[in-house]
Amino acid sequence: MSYIIEILVKTLRNKELDHHEKTFLDDWKRQSDNNATIYKKLEKYWDHKLKVRKDTKEDVWNKLELFMDKETSIEKKTSRKIHFNKLYYVAASVLLVLFFFYYQEKQDINPKESPIAEVSYITRENQKGEKRNITLSDGTFIKLNAESKLKFPDKFSGNTREVYLTGEAFFDVKKDTSSPFIIHTKDISTVVKGTSFNIRAFEDDQLITVSVVTGLVELESHDSVMVSLKPHEEAIVNVIDNNVKKESFELEEISWRDNILCFKDQHLGEIITTLERWYGVEFILEDENVKMKNGFSGTFKNESLREVMENLSFAGHFKFRIEKDKIYIN
Known part of the structure; x- marks a missing residue:
């Protein structure tokens, strides 16, 4: 694994590969879809101009973590065929290469420089x-x-x-x-x-x-x-x-910061997502025909989930029941 890391680092740094290294890299990319994915993500990530010379190791980790979160979220929306373990393997491999590059870059800048104190x-x-x-x-x-x-x-x-x-x-x-x-x-x-x-x-x-x-x-x-x-x-x-x-x-649209629940022309799906986060519950839609096509607007301050649901059910012409932390809509 260390040899391919060295080759990947040279590639990212635009250093010329000899014939053997080029052949090794091409063979490695063809070995599996995982390898090809790693290479593509490395190229894409490096294009984001991550300034490793100015970052600590923790900064590199955090920025990679956010980048991989975005990639995972996008791939969830575009294809359900990608298995989580594969994405985790890709993320870990990219991280390994980036850390290797980080240390090598630091050494190239100033080999005698003392290590930078780690940020907690x-x-x-x-x-x-x-x-x-x-x-x-x-x-x-x-x-x-x-x-x-x-x-x-x-x-x-x-x-x-x-x-x-x-x-x-x-x-x-x-x-x-x-x-x-x-x-x-x-x-x-x-x-x-x-x-x-x-x-x-x-x-x-x-x-x-x-x-x-x-x-x-x-x-x-x-x-x-x-x-x-x-x-x-x-x-x-x-x-x-x-x-x-x-x-x-x-301002009322961000009134959650004052513990006020505010909806503005929102549909049932958006409302359910907000209520699940707000009250820590799970909604189960028993009737798929229940919708709020015209949207719902309303403000609730320090009101119970039942009080909120009574207002919503009246406006949306549906029934509901609460069983512990589950709310059923029909």
Whole structure:
């Protein structure tokens, strides 16, 4: 395995391969679909211009993890033939090569340089029905929504403040013009210096939504600015094709941060997903004909699941029953 890693690293670094190495690489790619997939993903990942010279090992891991999450999510939507173990094998192999390259690159830059101190990361993950408040070392306040995960350093260092989000969170970032605050979500980075905004980027969602309350926010992809946002503006990014839609929004649309459940012209499927996360329950649709074609709008504050369901069932002309943590709709 080490020989093929050396060849892959040389290829990524645009170093010329001799005849034997070229033959070995071609044979290796033809040996299995896994090998061919690894090679394609390496090329695609390297095109994202990951700046390994400036990153710690943990940064490399985090960015690869987000990239693989996006790839896995896309492949789930486009093909159900890909087995999880295969994707895991690909991710592990890509990671191995990247770490090998990282160490070799560090050695090439300064062989006598002492090792960089490792950054200690903290992960906070909420299950369905959970929310929590988090205060970072710089004073930044974050409210993490249900079924969401945030990874952040125990103490910021260097010229940037970087965190990694899967799910939804509201950020009130401590202002520091000399140290931009960067939130990595899948293949999109949100860059600010001191502002408040909401990010919605659940793992299985095709869309990432960034909604700005105060200050200015930039969305980046592959080190290029996609869109800039002012207060009361939001960007909706399709992670499949990176298409961006910019529009205005109402603050009540992100009122979850104040423990207010708000729906605006939403259909039953969207409502069910939100309620499952909010209350930590499971919905079972016994009648596929039950739909809310015209959408539903409503606001609920500190109301029980039963109270919410009574309003929804009246508006949607359906019946429901609650059995422990399962809600049946018919």
